[in-house]
Amino acid sequence: MIRVLLVDDHGNVRRSMALVLEHEGMAVREAASAAEALALLSNGDTDVVVTDVRLDRDADGAALLRAIKERDPEIEVILITAFGTIDQAVDAIKSGAYEYLTKPVDPGRLAITVRRAAERRALSSEVRLLRAEIGNEAEIIARSAAMQGVVREAVRLADSDSTVLVTGESGTGKELIARLLYLRGNRRAGKFVPINCGALPETILESELFGYQKGAFTGALADRKGLLEEAHQGVLFLDELGEIPHAMQVRLLRFLQDGEVRPVGGAETRRVDVRLVAATHRSPEDEVAAGTLRQDFYYRINVIQLRIPPLRERPEDVRALAEHFLRRLSARVRRQVLGFDDEASRLIREYAWPGNVRELQNAIERAVNLSSGDVITAADLPAALSLAGRRSVEVEPDERQRLLDALQGARWNRAHAAARLGISRSTLWRKLREHRIDG
Ligand SMILES: Nc1ncnc2c1ncn2[C@@H]1O[C@H](COP(=O)(O)OP(=O)(O)OP(=O)(O)O)[C@@H](O)[C@H]1O
Ligand SMILES: [Mg+2]
Structure with a gap:
């Protein structure tokens, strides 16, 4: 069923449009102001919003459109304009509205336009799901209960904004889980931006992360956005925490606390809204103890830990x-x-x-x-696979020989042989049995 939200400050206008759409079998909710509309939208069950361009003093339809697209770019928005506001409506289409209708609204046009908008919405969510499935990163194999637990926990955390620290040995799938948090969450309007500070030379790290202004240094020929700003409304993936230089940990901590970015050479700060996911392949507590990870930075990041077990x-x-x-x-x-x-x-x-x-x-x-x-x-x-097996076979004749040597040296006194080998008597007996040595 198509779910519509009607926004207009005139109750009777709203009501008459609602009757038309309900008659078409759509589920309609109504809001008298932009604020009320946004409150209703937070429940997440809306496909199409139909709003008057002129609303209350605090927000017009264009502002509401921006706010909606910021939250969920897949919700389609149809604007209703009077003749005097067509220019505004054209601007709105440029900033993502589906269509505009002029007053007085023709009931048939209204119904058809809403239906088409809903179709486009359905299509865009299908495309997104498909894309997520095709992109190999979304395909996570999890047969073990342990890995299923990790995936379930990640999916549960995906919609929240809290910081997640993913730990696990190298190659266990930390980045994959970070991407899952992004793909299943509500920040897909923004990007997933991985940053591996250890991979960047310290000298260019700051301008890479915070961006720079034209003329900030030789070679800064134009303004350039930093990676942090790139992640606006999306997910920032800070990889290998312990490899971030201390000075940069201090700057990142400040950024995480106030959400502001000031490009190198710039005077003004910009607000950036990111969700942080971090990873390390070492134990973060050890990294704090070793001094590679600052404690204050670690406290800010260690809100929820997801540990991926080794294979x-x-x-x-x-x-x-x-x-x-x-x-x-x-x-x-x-x-x-x-x-x-x-x-x-x-x-x-x-x-x-x-x-x-x-x-x-x-x-x-x-x-x-x-x-x-x-x-x-x-x-x-690879040879390593069969060598690992052979090595354990080689260890065994080795051990047998050592046992025999020790027994001979101790004239077959088992207690003395155990002492020579530095093992307990019961261990010696077990080993003799394993190697079928009697005496
Ligand atoms: N459960 C899984 N199912 C499918 N592919 C996986 C799984 N876990 C890891 N992979 C794949 O293994 C590779 C390594 O995973 P990933 O890069 O996420 O590991 P990592 O923990 O970040 O490793 P590193 O510490 O080396 O950076 C990737 O190609 C990833 O797609
Ligand atoms: Mg990785």
């Missing part, structure tokens, strides 16, 4: 991720690689993946490129 703690995800990457990558090289043979499956399952999902993804990418047949074999996988 070795969620073995249920390994197989599904491997298949996911195989599907995606073989589609990219336009060649059918159907799966993994038994040996390759075993290596993938048994490896500890210290580089987490990123390492797994790289391994599969390499394997897809190397493989000649329609399945991945052990030979296509």
